[in-house]
Amino acid sequence: VQLWNSATDLSPQTEDDDGETTAVSLDLQTIVQSQLxxxxxxxxxxxxxxxxxxxxxxxxxxxxxxxxxxxxxxxxxxxxxxxxxxxxxxxxxxxxxxxxxxxxxxxxxxxxxxxxxxxxxxxxxxxxxxxxxxxxxxxxxxxxxxxxxxxxxxxxxxxxxxxxxxxxxxxxxxxxxxxxxxxxxxxxxxxxxxxRSRSLPLYAWVNRLKSSHDEVQGVLKNDGLLQVKSIRQLAGQTFCQDSHCWDTLVFPAQLKAPLSFTKLLRDHKLIIQDKSCILPTNAAASLLPDEGDILMVGCFSGLTVAHTASLIAEKYEGDKNNNDQPMVYVCTTDITERQSEEIQHTVDKMGCKSK
Known part of the structure; x- marks a missing residue:
């Protein structure tokens, strides 16, 4: 899947010298940092x-x-x-x-x-x-x-x-x-x-540009998490498949900090995002044909653009090396150069190929 931003021509971001992206544990880092x-x-x-x-x-x-x-x-x-x-x-x-x-x-x-x-x-x-x-x-x-x-x-x-x-x-x-x-x-x-907000379930979608459902679920189970059938059964070290979004897993709220330490989040194979952002992307993707390009018009976060590309990658079953692979075109208006750079940086980290 290739991603093209029509708002501005931005060069891809580079990785660290060792080729890895530094893991950021937001919640734990905030807790530790706030003490100092x-x-x-x-x-x-x-x-x-x-x-x-x-x-x-x-x-x-x-x-x-x-x-x-x-x-x-x-x-x-x-x-x-x-x-x-x-x-x-x-x-x-x-x-x-x-x-x-x-x-x-x-x-x-x-x-x-x-x-x-x-x-x-x-x-x-x-x-x-x-x-x-x-x-x-x-x-x-x-x-x-x-x-x-x-x-x-x-x-x-x-x-x-x-x-x-x-x-x-x-x-x-x-x-x-x-x-x-x-x-x-x-x-x-x-x-x-x-x-109430502290008790809400945690939603995370599987990034098909870097991983698969089987790999992510296998890693979670190897780390001691038990897969249950519904959100009602979530408690302790458990997770389940979301009933509305086929690429999304649901976790108890208390697992947010431990998940931040996992390699899945560090490597951007599992992306935590609010369901209000995940659901519209899944709904739109379900209406798309198996072939063809996607045009996104409006204001979007980098995660939403990357999520769209991930869903398109799942639907595309042809040879990924040919020149006919689908593209996601992003047309944005009224955003600053800094905002464009942030979107570009995010989609690069998620594994999208920018053009």
Whole structure:
């Protein structure tokens, strides 16, 4: 299967010197990294996401002024694990911003920190304060290879300078409202949604450009997983075939972190993706003839493009070395060069041949 992007002519990405792609364990890396703090870039990206997304409260109910800037461009961060960490940090801080009692912001304005910094720094203060209080205000572990961002270091120094007063203020707020942790300040509806999302099954499609159902299932079984017949039977070390998407396997939610360590994910033979993205691709592929090219028009992620190519590869039964193999044409509009490069990089990793 060949993949062609009509939006721009991009050269294929190259692999590492040893010919292998570095495995990225997003969830585990986020957990381990958060215990030591994040690189400066993560805080910077998280602060911009927060600034663009936070709910602007009426002036009469507003404790912290985050400034008027919106729709700021996101800082460029290529590392997927760092992007994941930044979005998760911003999301967690945004959830605290939904608190009707304003416990988080009240603790902030009660400290000398609030009057020491500018309004346009408050988003950075918010995301860093959330992370620091979550880590009991422990200092970060800096590395020599980490890029230093002066504004992040300045805010960090202020947080550490006033950490005793900030920690005391947060503790008083929790005691006053009988809360065990900062997560308890969330509205009941948000907590229920969060608990529900943590229990949702995990979906992953088999990349036919690099593997097969038999190989993937064989590896999983050799690793001690038991295949069951339906989602209702998922528990512990089990998996099953999805009833709607023939190329998709379903796992219990608690297996997300262990799966990140497997060679299947490292080699991009098994791709974790939300079923809301997997199902439309399967539905469209089921209507396609056995021969012919595919034209995708609109905005798509690299994973969706690669998934389409994978499904076409499954349907194609001819000689893969001839010149008549089907192609997937991708016509995209209103995307930046960086977004095009990200799509190209993703489909290259998935095993697509670009033209």
């Amino acid at each position: 703090g994040f690189p400066d870039k993560v805080y910077q990206l998280a602060s911009v996401i927060f600034q663009n997304s936070h709910v602007v409260k009426p002036a009469t109910h507003r404790l912290v002024n985050y400034g008027k800037q919106r729709e700021l461009p996101l800082p460029e961060v290529q590392d997927e694990a760092m992007q994941h960490s930044a979005y998760e940090l911003a999301f967690n801080t945004l959830k605290c911003n939904l608190d009707s009692n304003d416990l988080f912001e009240s603790s902030l304005i009660q400290s000398p920190l609030y009057s020491s910094l500018r309004k346009d720094q408050m988003s950075l203060v918010a995301v860093m304060l959330y992370d620091f209080q979550d880590r009991k205000f422990l200092s970060r572990g800096h590395t020599e290879i980490q890029e230093m961002i002066e504004e992040v270091r300045d805010v960090e120094n202020y947080l550490l300078q006033f950490k005793t007063k900030l920690a005391a203020s947060l503790a008083r707020s929790r005691i006053k409202h009988d809360l065990l942790s900062m997560e308890c300040i969330l509205p009941e509806c948000v907590r229920k949604k969060q608990q």
